[in-house]
Amino acid sequence: MKLFWGESKVYKDVGDGIKECFASIAPFLIGPDHEGAEREKDLILLSDKADLSDPIVTTALRQYFNKDSKQSKRVRYCGIALIGFDADYYPTDGVKGIAEEIAKAAKAELENLKTRIGKRLTAEKLNQIEIEVLCIPLPSADGFRKAFLKAMGLTE
Structure with a gap:
């Protein structure tokens, strides 16, 4: 079973976003297996609280987290990382851009x-x-x- 840990960072500078995202997820993916490991709290929650609305499937899932x-x-621990960053090829406010040029610049940067x-x-x-x-x-x-927080109802 592949178990994915996720992390997201949205930074002005892409380098900072890359660095912080992978530094943050690393302890969950490569940390040693012991009771104090970063991932253990999540695994305990998953093994104790998992309920897939089917007792047979839930019991089968929990076996993956039973050390015995x-x-x-x-x-197998895997990761998924989302890194958002400022891209200077987008037009500024009030200026129109050409979609093909923006797409070309984005592709080159990526x-x-x-x-x-x-x-x-x-x-x-x-x-x-394995990290997506x-x-x-x-x-x-x-x-x-700001837009995300507002959409989540977390701003004034």
Whole structure:
């Protein structure tokens, strides 16, 4: 069973977002197995509180988190990372942009990020872990954050 831990960071600077995102998720993916490990609190919640509305399926799932079960040896930790960042190729307020030009610039930037992400994964010792990475270029990381909080009802 693949168990995914997720992390998201939205920063003005893409390098800061990459660094903080992988530093934050690393303890959950490569930390040693012991009671005080970062992931243990989440695993305890999942094993104790999981309810999939089917007792047979719920019992089967819980076996993956029972250290005395053979199934616990079949858990593989994976990650999913969302990194949002400012992209200067979006037009400023009141200025129209050409979609094809924006898409071309985004594609080029995302292609360049592969190397930076690879180096950060190596630095965090995550290069052997399956991690899905979603990079989201934004007109404004701060603007996105404000809009998101407002949509969640967390602003005045």
